Amino acid sequence: MVVPLEYFLILSSALFSIGVFGVITQRNAVRILIAVELIINAANINFVAFASYNPVGDISGWIFALFIIAVAAGEAAIGLAIFINVFRNYGEIDVGHLFTLREV
Amino acid sequence: MASEILLGKTVLISPFIGAVIVSILAFLHYSRGNKHEGHDSGKHDTHEEHTSIHYTRFENVVSTFGILSILVSWLSMVLLAINYLPGEEHETLQSQFGFFGFKEGGTPDIPFGLLIDPLSVYMGLIVTTLALLIHIYAREYMHGDAGYSRFFATFNFFTGVMLTLVFSTSFLELFIFWELVGLSSYLLIGFWFYKPAAAHAAKKAFLYNKIGDITLLAGFLMLYRYTRTLDFVELPAKMEALTDQQIAIVAVLIFGGVIGKSAQFPLYTWLADAMEGPTPVSAILHSSTMVKAGIYMVARVFFIYYEAHDGHNVFAGAEWALTVFAWIGAITALLAGLQALVENEIKRILAYSTVSQIGYMAIALGTGGKTAAMFHLLSHATFKALLFLTAGAVIHAVHTNNIWEMGGLRKKIPKTFWPMLIGATALAGFPGFSGFWSKDAVLLAAYESKVPGHLVIYYLGALTAFITALYSTRFIYVVFFRTPDPEHKEHVEKAHDGGFFLTTPSIILGVLVLIESILFIPVFNFEHWLNEILEPEVKPEAINYVVAGSSAIIVLLGIFVGLVLYHWKPELRTSLYNIDAFNWIANEFIAKRYRIDQVLYWIANAPVMWVAGILQSIDLKIIDRTIIDTWIVKGSLQLAKISDVFDQGFIDGIVNGVWQIFLYFGRQFRKLQTGLVSNYATIFAATLVLFLTYVNFLVLFK
Numbered sequence: 001m002v003v004p005l006e007y008f009l010i011l012s013s014a015l016f017s018i019g020v021f022g023v024i025t026q027r028n029a030v031r032i033l034i035a036v037e038l039i040i041n042a043a044n045i046n047f048v049a050f051a052s053y054n055p056v057g058d059i060s061g062w063i064f065a066l067f068i069i070a071v072a073a074g075e076a077a078i079g080l081a082i083f084i085n086v087f088r089n090y091g092e093i094d095v096g097h098l099f100t101l102r103e104v
Numbered sequence: 105m106a107s108e109i110l111l112g113k114t115v116l117i118s119p120f121i122g123a124v125i126v127s128i129l130a131f132l133h134y135s136r137g138n139k140h141e142g143h144d145s146g147k148h149d150t151h152e153e154h155t156s157i158h159y160t161r162f163e164n165v166v167s168t169f170g171i172l173s174i175l176v177s178w179l180s181m182v183l184l185a186i187n188y189l190p191g192e193e194h195e196t197l198q199s200q201f202g203f204f205g206f207k208e209g210g211t212p213d214i215p216f217g218l219l220i221d222p223l224s225v226y227m228g229l230i231v232t233t234l235a236l237l238i239h240i241y242a243r244e245y246m247h248g249d250a251g252y253s254r255f256f257a258t259f260n261f262f263t264g265v266m267l268t269l270v271f272s273t274s275f276l277e278l279f280i281f282w283e284l285v286g287l288s289s290y291l292l293i294g295f296w297f298y299k300p301a302a303a304h305a306a307k308k309a310f311l312y313n314k315i316g317d318i319t320l321l322a323g324f325l326m327l328y329r330y331t332r333t334l335d336f337v338e339l340p341a342k343m344e345a346l347t348d349q350q351i352a353i354v355a356v357l358i359f360g361g362v363i364g365k366s367a368q369f370p371l372y373t374w375l376a377d378a379m380e381g382p383t384p385v386s387a388i389l390h391s392s393t394m395v396k397a398g399i400y401m402v403a404r405v406f407f408i409y410y411e412a413h414d415g416h417n418v419f420a421g422a423e424w425a426l427t428v429f430a431w432i433g434a435i436t437a438l439l440a441g442l443q444a445l446v447e448n449e450i451k452r453i454l455a456y457s458t459v460s461q462i463g464y465m466a467i468a469l470g471t472g473g474k475t476a477a478m479f480h481l482l483s484h485a486t487f488k489a490l491l492f493l494t495a496g497a498v499i500h501a502v503h504t505n506n507i508w509e510m511g512g513l514r515k516k517i518p519k520t521f522w523p524m525l526i527g528a529t530a531l532a533g534f535p536g537f538s539g540f541w542s543k544d545a546v547l548l549a550a551y552e553s554k555v556p557g558h559l560v561i562y563y564l565g566a567l568t569a570f571i572t573a574l575y576s577t578r579f580i581y582v583v584f585f586r587t588p589d590p591e592h593k594e595h596v597e598k599a600h601d602g603g604f605f606l607t608t609p610s611i612i613l614g615v616l617v618l619i620e621s622i623l624f625i626p627v628f629n630f631e632h633w634l635n636e637i638l639e640p641e642v643k644p645e646a647i648n649y650v651v652a653g654s655s656a657i658i659v660l661l662g663i664f665v666g667l668v669l670y671h672w673k674p675e676l677r678t679s680l681y682n683i684d685a686f687n688w689i690a691n692e693f694i695a696k697r698y699r700i701d702q703v704l705y706w707i708a709n710a711p712v713m714w715v716a717g718i719l720q721s722i723d724l725k726i727i728d729r730t731i732i733d734t735w736i737v738k739g740s741l742q743l744a745k746i747s748d749v750f751d752q753g754f755i756d757g758i759v760n761g762v763w764q765i766f767l768y769f770g771r772q773f774r775k776l777q778t779g780l781v782s783n784y785a786t787i788f789a790a791t792l793v794l795f796l797t798y799v800n801f802l803v804l805f806k
Binding site for chain 1: 777778779780781782785786789
């Protein structure tokens with residue numbers, strides 16, 4: 001049985017939506033980071049799915065997916081480093097309380 | 105015939121070639137880094153600057169070429185003149201090089217070329233001979249001058265221009281070279297242009313000439329208007345086209361040119377100021393070129409004034425014009441003669457004497473004596489060139505211009521004294537000398553003429569002859585015989601003759617004057633011969649022993665009075681000057697040129713000042729007060745107010761409005777800056793949704 005492309009697209013859309021929802025609603029910075037990872041992986045699924053269903057057999061999509069995984073790893077590392085520093089300075093990582101840069 | 109035209113062309117072109125060669129030499133000299141005359145301005149009159157061997161060598165080369173070109177001209181002139189000796193056939197040759205084209209509309213062309221006839225050959229011979237001698241003189245006289253090459257180039261050019269004027273074949277050509285003569289005389293009079301007096305004199309000469317030139321131009325244009333030709337060969341036959349009044353107007357207008365160029369009353373003062381130029385310039389200006397150009401031109405267009413009729417000159421409708429001219433000549437002769445009597449600078453004495461002698465020529469022309477005028481022109485040209493050259497040598501010897509700072513020079517400078525004595529004797533008209541015979545011819549022409557008041561003119565001429573003898577005696581006596589004043593003894597003692605080139609031309613000219621004196625004795629019939637070649641249709645006047653005898657007595661009387669006043673009874677002069685009226689006339693009136701310059705200045709100045717005064721009051725009262733004060737000032741005040749409002753309200757409003765708008769929106773947008781990451785993320789997501797929706801719509805409703 002061949003799984004149709006639409007299933008993958010639906011899956012990735014669902015993941016993307018969950019990610020966006022998480023970014024908007026969550027106040028814990030780590031959770032926001034996790035939600036961002038969901039968005040990235042939704043995009044990854046799209047890349048891989050389109051590459052797999054490509055009739056010409058182009059593998060650029062897979063290569064992209066590999067790059068994105070690498071970049072996402074770096075991003076997660078930098079993000080976590082920032083949060084650790086924020087936590088050391090403020091004693092918490094609730095973005096609702098971190099508004100030093102807002103317009104007064 | 106062809107050879108004669110070739111000779112004529114050589115005569116004309118040679119001086120110009122000389123001028124070009126001298127200019128090229130000067131260019132080569134100065135382009136090799138030699139110091140230019142301009143580089144030491146202010147030191148010009150010290151001759152030490154330019155006595156290096158190198159510069160002297162340059163001078164010699166320049167003057168050799170300058171003299172050679174005139175020599176070639178002179179030789180061709182002599183060869184040409186051989187054909188015009190007495191007894192030969194005197195034909196008029198015309199060679200037209202080209203035309204001032206007016207071909208369209210059937211108007212005849214005005215030729216440009218060469219007219220060789222006895223008159224032009226006669227004049228050309230005088231010009232080339234004197235120019236040659238004066239060039240030789242200038243070779244030494246100008247030695248050490250910073251502008252040596254400039255002098256020779258201009259001098260050659262001047263000679264060439266004058267010769268071309270003499271050989272002109274049409275009025276227009278004559279006028280062009282007439283103007284060029286004026287230009288070169290301007291350059292030469294102002295040769296030492298860094299001296300304010302010289303620059304001023306040059307300007308004055310040019311402007312005074314210009315007054316005459318304008319009337320001359322008007323005169324021949326009027327002639328052209330009626331005859332449709334300016335060709336000297338064709339003109340005489342076409343004079344019938346003019347009525348008597350028109351002839352009279354043309355005659356007067358052409359005389360205007362003569363008054364300017366030949367320095368007649370009231371435009372003669374420039375000639376004395378022209379003494380600021382170097383002496384060779386004065387010599388050539390006064391002897392054969394420039395001032396004689398006017399006399400020559402009238403002789404050339406004599407047919408306008410007189411017609412030959414039954415062997416006599418009769419008026420061609422220009423009676424009153426001629427009378428005016430004869431009178432002007434007589435007045436000029438007398439006034440300038442008187443002025444020579446009170447003048448103290450040797451060159452100025454000679455200058456006024458020239459004016460006076462040209463007055464004689466004007467008398468001769470005005471009374472119908474073309475031959476007499478040309479006769480006097482010849483003798484005057486010779487002895488006046490001689491006098492100027494010797495005067496230059498005297499100045500060279502004692503370094504002063506004032507005759508009262510000289511004295512007793514007879515033994516010191518014999519090579520200058522003897523020629524000058526001969527020249528002065530001829531000028532005085534001592535019986536038997538050249539000046540006597542030619543002056544006699546002029547007086548005879550006045551005596552026998554039919555001009556109204558000719559006897560008065562004759563008496564004025566005779567009086568001038570007396571004055572001429574008197575001032576000739578005066579300056580010869582004061583310069584050469586009088587015991588010098590103690591304070592001037594020193595430089596008189598040091599005086600010595602000039603070198604070879606300075607003295608030889610004067611000696612040659614002295615010999616020439618003597619030859620002329622012998623030649624002019626009526627036994628040799630020179631005047632009759634001149635009459636025959638110049639105006640064969642007119643019978644020569646028989647010698648009138650009353651006129652000749654009386655002028656001989658007058659001249660001897662003048663010399664006698666001169667000797668009485670300056671030698672035997674000098675205290676008589678003192679007592680004369682003690683009379684107030686005499687003193688005033690001599691020192692305040694005559695010596696100040698009869699105030700002619702002031703009067704001319706007033707004539708030129710007063711109307712202008714008068715009009716300027718009126719214009720000034722109009723300016724102050726009407727323009728300033730009404731137009732400017734009320735309309736312009738108030739109007740511009742209103743305009744300024746309006747534009748102030750516009751500026752403040754509109755322009756500034758735009759500028760302020762722009763910043764206020766940005767400020768407002770900036771304040772509004774600042775409120776989005778909450779500092780909450782979730783808000784930003786929401787805006788971001790919402791924008792994404794909107795964008796995607798938009799793209800969807802685009803795709804769906806394409």
